[in-house]
Amino acid sequence: MTKTFNRRDFLKGGLVLGGAAEAAGLAGCAPTTKGDKQQAQLATTGAAGGIPENWDYEADVIVVGCGAAGMAALNEARAQDLTVIGIEQANMIGGNAAICGGEMCCVGTPLQKAQGIDDSPEKLYEDMCALGADVNEEMMKLYSELTTELYDWVTGFGVEVEEEVHGTNGHTTPRGHFVLPGPGEALGVMRDAAEAAGAEIHLQTALTSLIQDPATKRVIGVVAEDSHGDQLLYKANRGVIMASGGYAQNNDLINEYVTGVGAENFKRQGRDTDNGTGIIACMNIGVASRHMSYCSFSCILNADGDATTGSAMYHCGGILVNQEGERFVDESNGYTNVWTSVVDQTDQIAYCIWDQAIADANNGQGGEYYDHSKAEASGLLLKGDTIEELAAAIGCPAEVLQATMDQYNGDVEATGVDSVFGRDNFVTGTGDLVPLNHAPYYAWKTCIAIGSSRGGLKKDISCQAVDMSGNIVPGLFLAGVISGTSEMGIVPGTRQSKSASGTGFGGALCFGRYCAQQIASIMEPWDQAAA
Incomplete structure (x- = not known):
């Protein structure tokens, strides 16, 4: 994007004209009487x-x-x-x-x-x-x-x-x-x-x-x-x-x-x-x-795709990492809310990562955004037989992504709760977390989009x-x-x-x-x- 915004712009009322425009009416669009x-x-x-x-x-x-x-x-x-x-x-x-x-x-x-x-x-x-x-x-x-x-x-x-x-x-x-x-x-x-x-x-x-x-x-x-x-x-x-x-x-x-x-x-x-x-x-x-x-902002669309290519497999147990290979948010907040953290990441990009077990559990079923086969059919889904290969596909340091996965999987296996952001479910209280340790691994490059x-x-x-x-x-x-x-x-x-x-x-x-x-x-x- 040629013009980007930060968390302060979006979340602290820093966007110009928003409240004033509502009070004054459609000034720029000049509706007639x-x-x-x-x-x-x-x-x-x-x-x-x-x-x-x-x-x-x-x-x-x-x-x-x-x-x-x-x-x-x-x-x-x-x-x-x-x-x-x-x-x-x-x-x-x-x-x-x-x-x-x-x-x-x-x-x-x-x-x-x-x-x-x-x-x-x-x-x-x-x-x-x-x-x-x-x-x-x-x-x-x-x-x-x-x-x-x-x-x-x-x-x-x-x-x-x-x-x-x-x-x-x-x-x-x-x-x-x-x-x-x-x-x-x-x-x-x-x-x-x-x-x-x-x-x-x-x-x-x-x-x-x-x-x-x-x-x-x-x-x-x-x-x-x-x-x-x-x-x-x-x-x-x-x-x-x-x-x-x-x-x-x-x-x-x-x-x-x-x-x-x-x-x-x-x-x-x-x-x-x-x-x-x-x-x-x-x-x-x-x-x-x-x-x-x-306005509704979300993280569903693929950054390299169009309006028809969406996926939110973090609702099914996947995680989100940034361009550096690190988690940065509690994914259970859902795709209409995690954008408030994505906005602060490099290039305002995130990668949703899941493994073959989640792919099998959500293959050919579920909604438009929760179906592995639909993400795969788009031609935009990244894949690696190992975490190192997936890191190469993403373009992030392999050792950082491996450490992220090890931390998350260890927490889930030990207590069922992510110790970094406190995530304990798939999305909004439903679904028990599962470790992501069944190769191969997948990544969906997502960005902030205006939904409605x-x-x-x-x-x-x-x-x-x-x-x-x-x-x-x-x-x-x-x-x-x-x-x-x-x-x-x-x-x-x-x-x-x-x-x-x-x-x-x-x-x-x-x-x-x-x-x-x-x-x-x-x-x-x-x-x-x-x-």
């Missing part, structure tokens, strides 16, 4: 007072974004007997969810019971509230309850789920359920189900703004642009569900809120459509933000957006990363957010469905004639 934006785009439609006289498309529900939250919303809208259209700026459905780890956090499932796992919404709620400061406890309680229905609902479409339930980052109880063969395929199954039920999906259709009833401020539709640059007007008789994702791919917003400078130098885990268009459109009509200066934005928009318990005065914006519902991850914890005085595995993908599915249920329950049809 609602009136300017809407009148400019509706000027040629014959609209009176900002309401179009003619619409190109009409449905009870308009869903913006067709990733996990969008697919859930489309299916549930039809289950509630609502007509629904989904618009998606990409030329395919799925969004970031299609290339994520595919983990759903589910509670009380048949798979958990078969493995003797005692779990409950109350236990999940306790874990969510323990993630950090300023957790939205009311929303976490709702989320914990929604997870009890997720497994049965998703598998009801024909989506397959791995039989083994995994203990993963942020959870004290194993509740990680991985869709098979991956999230892209699972969302494809849900797309087919939605279309078979009568939902419409319009690809290469990008949101540009929202349309409100001037008198009531109710959101009644959206303005979009198709692949030819033509404007399209979508009328929502009952409500709009914003499931358009976050802003992790928008360098201007990352610099504005998080890093100050240098956002373009970070690797990204997501698709380029995760560009904040939905957030900007909502803020243009006065929707308030929450935790906007927080953690900040988002405020909503109430019905998932309707909330404005700067604390009032709901009627008819505008929020699901997925555009809002959901902002409800979780933060580390005060830093830019570090706290989250748990499976809450992104699984949470998007939960709240996409919930938004459609809420629209069916509380939103009466909008009467244009009375407007």
Whole structure:
């Protein structure tokens, strides 16, 4: 990277603009006012007072974004007997969810019971509230309850789920359920189900703004642009569900809120459509933000690979060493947290090391980041028949790496606890440590990457957006990363957010469905004639 940051930059509030930018709004991106934006785009439609006289498309529900939250919303809208259209700026459905780890956090499932796992919404709620400061406890309680229905609902479409339930980052109880063969395929199954039920999906259709009833401020539709640059007007008789994702791919917003400078130098885990268009459109009509200066950084991607090459085998018992061959962190903190130590290492690089025993135990199974065979198939996995050979592949002193391995293995064999950093489990309290002494040995070169934005928009318990005065914006519902991850914890005085595995993908599915249920329950049809 041409511009790097240190621990002080990231963790001590040293990043410029972060907090100030949230207080002042999108200064650098200069959002237009609602009136300017809407009148400019509706000027040629014959609209009176900002309401179009003619619409190109009409449905009870308009869903913006067709990733996990969008697919859930489309299916549930039809289950509630609502007509629904989904618009998606990409030329395919799925969004970031299609290339994520595919983990759903589910509670009380048949798979958990078969493995003797005692779990409950109350236990999940306790874990969510323990993630950090300023957790939205009311929303976490709702989320914990929604997870009890997720497994049965998703598998009801024909989506397959791995039989083994995994203990993963942020959870004290194993509740990680991985869709098979991956999230892209699972969302494809849900797309087919939605279309078979009568939902419409319009690809290469990008949101540009929202349309409100001037008198009531109710959101009644959206303005979009198709692949030819033509404007399209979508009328929502009952409500709009914003499931358009976050802003992790928008360098201007990352610099504005998080890093100050240098956002373009970070690797990204997501698709380029995760560009904040939905957030900007909502803020243009006065929707308030929450935790906007927080972003998810992780250590999964290979430093020499792309956004599709990720591995976190230290969740399965591997260790992390730096370029010098030394451990530097308690790996059980998980891939969303160890970056705070990786940032201080040479070139901000780390190597995850595991042995053949761990490879055999995690071969052809597990999630996207916990499968040895997937790391091997990438062509980026380093290998050595001895520790000396592995050190040569890494480029670190062999005697240092050998000493590191000897210290770790000795501790684990003697007491089951690492004496250097106090590690006593694989990740977040699950898994008993094992010595790494079965040749051959493997290493995955990993770096810090931006996974997703953690900040988002405020909503109430019905998932309707909330404005700067604390009032709901009627008819505008929020699901997925555009809002959901902002409800979780933060580390005060830093830019570090706290989250748990499976809450992104699984949470998007939960709240996409919930938004459609809420629209069916509380939103009466909008009467244009009375407007």
